[in-house]
Amino acid sequence: MTQLPAPITQWFARKGWQVHPHQQAMLDARDAPASLLIAPTGGGKTMAGFLPTLAELHDAPRAGLHTLYVSPLKALAADIKRNLRAPVEEIGLDIRIEDRTGDTTYTQKRRQRADPPHILLTTPESLALLLTYEDAPRIFAGVQRIIVDEIHALAESKRGDQLMLALSRLQSLAPDLRRVGLSATVEDPQAIADFLACHPQPTQIIEADPGPDPDISMLETEEAPPWAGGGGKYAIPAVLEQVRAHNTTLIFHNTRAQAELFFHHLWLANEDPLPIGIHHGALAKEQRLKVEQAMVDGSLKAIVCTGSLDLGIDWGDVDLVIQIGAPKNVKRLVQRIGRANHRYNAPSKALLVPANRFEIVECKAALDAALAHDLDGDPRGPGPRDVLCQHILNCAAAGPFDAATLYGEITTAGPYAGLSLEKFEQCLDYCATGGYALRAYDKYQRLVQRGGKWQLRDPRAAAQIRMNLGTIIDTETLKVRLKARRGPGSGGTPLGEIEEGFASTLTQGDTFLIGGQIVKYEGLNEMTVQVTRSPSDKPRIATFMGTKFATSTQLSTRILSILQQDSWPDLPGHTAQWLQLQRERSKLPEPGRLLIESFPRDGRANTVIYGFAGRNAMQTLGLLLTQRMEAQGLHPLGFVATDYAVLIWGLEPLRDPTPLFDMSNLREGLETWLAGNAVMKRTFRNSAVIGALIDRMTRGARKSGRQATFSSDILYDTLRKYDPDHLMLDITREEAMKGLIDFGRVEEMVQRTQGRVDLIELDRVTPLAAPLFLEVGRVPVKGLAEERLLAEEAQRLFDDAKLPEQITAPKRWAVPY
């Protein structure tokens, strides 16, 4: 057993604390090339990560960088700086601790490169950026340890892939480097261990005592939840009662829009009035900081929030977590619950609030899974190649490199351990020449080979590479400010931001919700949306893209097995009756079979497919099936998808479903459909920015007008037309399949049911199908629909505008020839 130095032991004793067993275990494992600590929130995880550093710097004081700490949040780095400086000073250690993030000043950053501190707290992007400087070898030469905090969260995104590539680079510069990962409870610790390891060396896994089981239940309300929708508005009186009965409550929502709406209704009902705040990623920094400070001061009774509060900052005395809407994913639920009772060995208390009738079953399934410690998660695929392309360019910015050496280095990183030489060479060729079938850029190659080493043709390109670094792609947003009372300009209070797509649907006088306030759109001034406060009672809700989670595979399986029960004594009466009625009228979906219902309603033929494959995959299935049905002459008109089913309406009823689910037909349909698909274009844009095909759009560039730049959709269409085998299209296809299209789960559904399709023809809508008719997000089957809408709208606008006769006189006609 490794002993802590006396001053540190004495400090623990003075505080009346004991070294936790997992903290000791981390100390014992300090010489391991990589170690991973899995511990619940509040288990002294960060201290466990830093104790070996403090001990080493006490035993052998030295100058220069000793430990790097990387966290996904800037705020977390700043938080750790405060929390670590106190014990270091109290113990009397001579250790310099500094942070380096996007917020650090230029002068500070310069000084840090010349004279690095002992401990540097940073983010994956700031670390990757540091590694692109020519003096990186000098800065990092002696680094002993790197601590990756919240590694479970980083492993879920491309930021994690980029970080592991940066670590492979760092390991070459500092061969003695040992890696430490700190993780919340996850379903597959070995997967995170493989992700962190310096291959082929192993990672030692240390699992802390998970603590007592959470006290978790469904919130009982007098009113039954509605049949559809996701707001949870019906539960507001019961939620307020809970807030009153606890010190501090966190109220989690799955989307920002729902958080805004719920907060709005909460205030309308909050008669006492209890101090309640709202916190989400699209609010202005000033607004967020105000709420965070109030939280630390303990002056708030509750915060309505989204995932922006998911990560480990300690907000004080939270004793209840309420989750509104089905959690969709058990692991996220468990991590959120961990936010309550931020003290080790005290059970966390949590309440689930199903937003609609079906979510009662979903919440029950999630509750059972959380108590059974049955966490879910999809296995990580191989590391994305757009991130790899960026890494190659980042390396070139730091200086000339040898291709074979770089390949060797990259394959030590977990996500890229299985990368073939061929794929690496394709990426390298793309970085150097653009990778086009038409070899157009011989004169202007980005990378050239000189003396056996690859380097930038034009060294000035390094600055551009640094500008484009990172894997976070912001959706284009506009800032929202209250209009200043005196004069124009953008001097009013900042409220937050909305997506450009939503902003462009606003016209003067429209009202919308932001930060819990109703505001009226006044106009656009230099990329800032100007608003005034407004008392409107029918505000619109700002929409945000890509915030909808799909129900996990494991959770879907549990839901299906609940549906197989003979009766449901543990579900509320109304829900049990509803399921019983479905069983009598039609059938309940089964795990190994595919249930399809067909019935007329409102003069249309309706088909419901209970696929239970999650929202994204069901959406894809809807698109593919309507395409096939169109070809069969069934004239589908539109569809709507949820996590468990897709409802298709059309003119002719479906009689023979079997050929629809033939896997090769579906796959073929997918290829055709992908051609003009918006999801593909969005995925392409992200990969093209990460892979440096196009430059990042900075706010400044957008401000100067769009004439010079053009949409990445044009590049996508051009590549598909003239160079369909291009690497970037291949990457786009791969990324879209695992992301929004989620075709893997469509395949899984087809395999699970193996042609065991039950088509039930009925004369009217069934209980389980009824809520689908209330779902929002209906997708019309594309055709000339958009053109028709456009023509109608144009006519209406002209009629409204009452333009002078000589200009409106021309009549539009269209001749197909």
Place this chain on the structure above:
Amino acid sequence: MNFYAFSFCGAELLALGTGALFWPAERLLVVSDLHLGKSERMARRSRQLLPPYETRDTLARLDALIALHDPACVVCLGDSFDDLDAGHALPEAEVMTLSRLMAGRNWVWIEGNHDPGPLEFGGTHLSELTTGPLTFRHIAQEGARGEVSGHYHPKTSVPLRGRVVTRPSFLVSETRLILPAFGTYTGGLRSTDHALTSLMGPGAYAILTGPLPCAVPLRA
């Protein structure tokens, strides 16, 4: 092929869905801002390696238009090449296509801000051209009448039940007409931008390109 027919300063014109303008009475076809050779210039100047297919694509679309309308005269309204060097560096195959398109008809290159000065291709080089009531030039001028210009690459958005359709568009007022860019790699300036609203004045309208071109009033 679909179009939107309208009168402008006494001329009966067709705004084509592809973003070109056709004047049937004169058999005159106008395209603006082709920006040929853009990817080559980007690679040369900014080290970005865009798919090098836009010149081929722009010319292929122009080819289809010419085959359809068989114009006696084609007017390229400026910024036909992304810059002079891009003109010199045009690949052999594209030079051949261009020569074929130019053969047997009047071809006018109007000077633009990206490609001032003479070009090595045939045709007539002018800073502006006046035909009947219309004057063709690259950048709109103060107080002009019957002016047809390009340069701004206008685009217009129309909100439609929760989504927005944005398309390159013609802008038309009583006195001037601004064409959208025809080149494949061209972006657009919102028609609500001050630069455009102040040029167009009240009562102007936009014609959105696309399969069924249609007109909407220009929002300030």
